[in-house]
Amino acid sequence: MDHRDKSGDDAERSSIVINAVPKIRLTDVHKRFGKKVVLDGVHLDVMPGESLVIIGGSGSGKSVCIKTVLGLIRPDTGTIEIDGQDVTHLNFREREPFLHKCGMLFQGGALFDSLPVWRNITFAVSQRNGHSKQQLKDIAVDKLGAVGLKPEVADLFPAELSGGMAKRVGLARAIATDPEIIFFDEPTTGLDPIMSDVINELIVSCVKKLGSTAVTITHDMSSVRKIASKVAMIYQGKIIWQGPVSAIDNSGNPYVEQFVHGKAEGPIQVEGKRA
């Protein structure tokens, strides 16, 4: 009886997975800046609850890829869907409900210089609901706690924070509204290895706790192994490989192998490299 129930549950679960609408879907997305083609027909699905890490060299189109999803950059052609709805050509007002579902940690933190940490963290919350100042401060302190920072940090200004602290505050701001989708743009760039690991751990725990879908772009392989459930590699504006993180060391793709092992020799040609 128990056994039959379990297989019934499994069947139901797998049918849900098969029929699930991707949280994010990019279909044949192209983008060029002047003559430089940055995205050249990107196809990518991110399923609910998945933690996708996009890897690729500098200038390969990783950042542009997630900025098109958020509407910060408009693609030339192709479609972008969030929860099955086409968001490609929405104006700001139409896009707002989708932006409410998203949070983003920027590479440099992108904290607002003119606001103290607690106002930075609760910026989105304060725009949406009528919270009192004390309530907002309490939310900020709570989120600071979630990223391992003390309540005293709340009253500091961004200029007074170290690189690691700024990243953590940026993470606290990204998770402040409990978003369904979180984007991480090079979360460990510029940090020492220990702080990088701390940030990776925080990302994993925050994403797990919120049950969010995560999209991370990085070229740090230790981040990939820690954060990812699925990995996609972008090269010359195309997704050239994608698969589970467990398959990354045996991908059979020479581009991925060169990137994963950090070799100068291989099919990826780096501009300015000596022949």
Next chain:
Amino acid sequence: MNLLMQHNPVATIGHVFLLFLSSIGRLVLFTWNILSEGLRGPFYFRQFGRMIIEIGYYSLPVIGLTTLFTGAALALQSYSGFADFGAESSIPIIVALAITRELGPVMAGLMVAGRIGAAFAAELGTMRVTEQIDALVTLSTNPYKYLLFPRVIAATLMLPCLVFVGDIIGIFGGYAVSVKALGFAPIPYINNTWAFLEFYDVFTGLVKAAVFGFIVALMGCYHGFHSKGGAQGVGAATTNAVVSASILILLANYMLTEMFFSI
């Protein structure tokens, strides 16, 4: 295309003209976006208040000193020229008219272009290159409403206030020099000023000031908002904001003077 332009000056002129037209188009669209998005709300009163203080209160010393010395120098210059013709009695009205109609708004506009236009371009440019403007969007906040609209409206409203105060200080500068250095009697000087100065003179100066305030904020916002390329880009945006605002102020001044005072 480039090769063609190297050999064909007409193609170069055409290319420059097209670039000019596309810049005008971008600026008009930018202005439309600020006003149409901003007027729709929500309104960020905290930002607006911050800008009012930044533009109105903190620019007051600069405007006061500028108009004070301008009025004083104007009285001295007028005296040295008019004394030869025995027309010294015209100095009070010359100072008052020149300050209220022309020098007050233009000097204030140029000073605010240097102070506020540059500050807007530098702040917004830094926000752009450090992705703070992108961060605003991801936090569901429209940068046109939050950053640009309060700046443009605050500058348009505050410059007339600054110019009004500047007019009074400038006239006082002329008065002080005339009475203390040129031997004018205080009461007749004031009576002369009052007798000839009309509401229309002050009003047209304040309208000019509102237009100049709009131009300064728009140029600062436009160049800052579209800056790119790190510190160098922010520097270029700041320079462009001040230069373009200054030129447009002088151009607009001529056009408004033509409109208000042409016979």
